[in-house]
Amino acid sequence: MWQIIRWVDSHNCYGTIVGNDNRSLKSRDVATHILHNMREDLAYPVKQIRAFIKDQLNVDISYSKAWRARKEAIERIYGSWESNFEELPRYIAALQESNPGTIVEWFHSPTGSSQCYTFKYVFWAFGPAIKAFLNCQPILSVDGTHLKGSYRGKMLIAVTKNANKYIVPIAYAIVDEETVESWTWFFNQLWVHIAAYRGKKLCVISDRHKGIINALKNLQVWRENAVHRFCLRHVRSNLMQKFKVSRLKLLTWAIGTTTQLRKYNHSVSLMTNINAEAWEYLRNIKESKWTLLKDKNYRRWGNMTTNISESFNNALGGIRLMPIKAIINCTFEKSVEHFLKNTEIAWNCQTRLPPRTWRWFEKRDLKSREHRIIEFDFRRGRYKVVSKIQTNSTGGNDYTVEYLDKKCMCGKWQIQRFPCSHAIAVCHNRGDPPETIVHELYTTGAYKAQYEGQFFPLTHQDYWNDPGWKIKADASKITTSRGRRRSRRIHNEMDVHHPDQPRTFRCGICKQLGHRRNACQSSHP
Ligand SMILES: [Zn+2]
Ligand SMILES: [Zn+2]
Ligand SMILES: [Zn+2]
Incomplete structure (x- = not known):
């Protein structure tokens, strides 16, 4: 006996009219079809859009059409990059007015005029997060990741950990490129608005991007008040690209994470026996930079990795596909959620530790x-x-x-x-x-102190003041062609996925995580 489980009402007409003809189905039609899915999950993969359209309308569409459709769907939800820039000055003014302590800093491109700036960098941080950092361990993990929408930019982020061992996002920036210049600007803002209040003995953990290394070397305040340590996953990933011996992977991790000298020496001698060059390579990076044991004064507090990918995957979701105002607003909303969740845990905590x-x-x-x-x-x-x-x-x-x-x-x-x-x-x-x-x-006391700060909702848009200045995107950074741009970072695959995390599959039919469409059982009786 057959049972109707799924009723695709609005789709059937298309299914019969269009047939399997790619040309007659425009990307805007595809956008209409996927709009609902996109609202649920902005990071809905292009591959799955194609599978979804095939499944729903029985039409094969090209990768680039699916990509354009996704772009169009995002613009219908959040507006375009251009329109986002138009709304940006008013939005930022409203955000800062309703949430005192919100820091927003700009760096404009010299090509703009005094009436209308051309965007180059923006840095932002929310008051409660800045306060939280004063009571967190003095660690800042930083990383950059490329934006995936129609603007060729990078997002930079600094996070720390709270008393309950959760990631706390502290500061963000959007820049045109990850360069020494943009990282230097970012670290300058980070110092002035946040790190300066935390004082000495800071530790920055990141990958070995030249922009980060040089920025921290160039800036006196960071040189004097912080040490720079590398993410062990990135170091190991760099090593594995050079020496493709799987034993080395385990040994690098063992050497990096052990807290005992005898175990350290044992692993080092094993590695030298397997491949002396590999050990030489790691030694040239400097043991103090990537191992727990040789980290002078133990400035890492036991933190081995940047954990940024964790926060991008879990907390920030499809943020990299959004246009600028939506990105900033998303970090605001996610911060509110983060504070709500942690405040609840902290104030319900009966033990002396979270x-x-x-x-x-x-x-x-x-x-x-x-x-x-x-x-x-x-x-x-x-x-x-x-x-x-x-x-x-x-x-x-x-x-x-x-x-x-x-x-x-x-x-x-x-x-x-x-x-x-x-x-x-x-x-x-x-x-x-x-x-x-x-x-x-x-302690629970510190945990509560970390979440003392308050957020306030923005007022109705009708009350937003016009701050009297305009900003526009650098036109050369806006792209209309399909995505999948190559990043210049070596460890690009790690931006989203650290190599140790298992990949999760999403079913093209039922959209559930954990299995692929050929293993789907939910909608095909
Ligand atoms: Zn890493
Ligand atoms: Zn002990
Ligand atoms: Zn399924």
């Missing part, structure tokens, strides 16, 4: 129960901790804990600012409340 951090602690706490403690000097807080011998004959190692200095031979406590199982064992032994040995910035 939920994810608490689970991290509990895991180590559990392990701490298996250790044997030998007291050496109670007054100075010196202990020897012996880990339990496991069934696979690992463990049974000695660790010296300098409790009052918050140090353990295993390295984790001083590197992560979060106690290892050995430290927790000593803590129990001394009868101290265990959460007191966690760094202040990981």
Whole structure:
């Protein structure tokens, strides 16, 4: 027996009239058909638009027609880049008026006039996020990613982590290209409006883009107040492009992430045996820049990667396809959501550490129960901790804990600012409340402080003032041809997808994630 599951009413007429003729179906018709899907998911892939049209109308359309249709659908939802620029001055003025503390800085191209500027760079950050950073770990991960709409620009972003180990977006920019000039401008704004309040001992984590490296070298404030560290995933990806030996991939990760010298030395000697050149390559990048152990004063706080792709994939979704005003507005709306979600978690939290951090602690706490403690000097807080011998004959190692200095031979406590199982064992032994040995910035108190800032809705558009200036796009940056532009970054594939993350497929028929159209069961009885 047949059962009607899907009723495609408005599509049937097309299906019969058009037939399988590519030419009679215009991109604007395709745009109409995919408008609903695009609203749901702006990052709806071009490939799937083709599959969807084939499925719905039984018409094969070309890649470029599908691409144009997607562009048109986005313009119907968010307007064009040109119209976005027209609305931009009023929008920004309204945003800043309703949300005091919102920073927006411009850098105009010299080709404009005094009545109408030509856009080159914009930098923005929201007041509550700037406040949040004052109470977060002094880490800024930065990265750039190319825009995928009809403007040939790049989006730059700086993020940090909150007490609950979530990514917090701090500042954004749109620039024409990732150059030393644009990165220098970005870091200047970042310093003046945000980092300066956080003071010294900052750590910037990024890939090895020359623009970032040189900007941080050129700017005195950054040279004096921050260190620059590299994302281990990017370093490893660079290495793998040169030396295609899979063992090296694991070893690079092991060397980069270990907190113990004996393990470090062991992995290094393994690597030298496999490929001495590969180790030479990594050494030339400088161990302090990409390993946890040789990072002087442990400025990374245990952060190995930029995590930017995570925030782009999860939080910002299809933002790279939007025009400029929509991009800024999207970061505003996502920030409001982010604050709402985290505020709820923080104010409902009954433990002294936020939920994810608490689970991290509990895991180590559990392990701490298996250790044997030998007291050496109670007054100075010196202990020897012996880990339990496991069934696979690992463990049974000695660790010296300098409790009052918050140090353990295993390295984790001083590197992560979060106690290892050995430290927790000593803590129990001394009868101290265990959460007191966690760094202040990981506590529920810090978490609440990070989300003290407030957002306000924008007033009705009719109340927006005209700030009396205009801005337009640099016409040479607007493209009408189909996308898939090549980025000049080496690690382009990592902009969206870090190589370790499994790819998720989206079904061309039911649009669900997790399977492809040939495995779909939902709409074909
Ligand atoms: Zn990375
Ligand atoms: Zn330890
Ligand atoms: Zn399906």
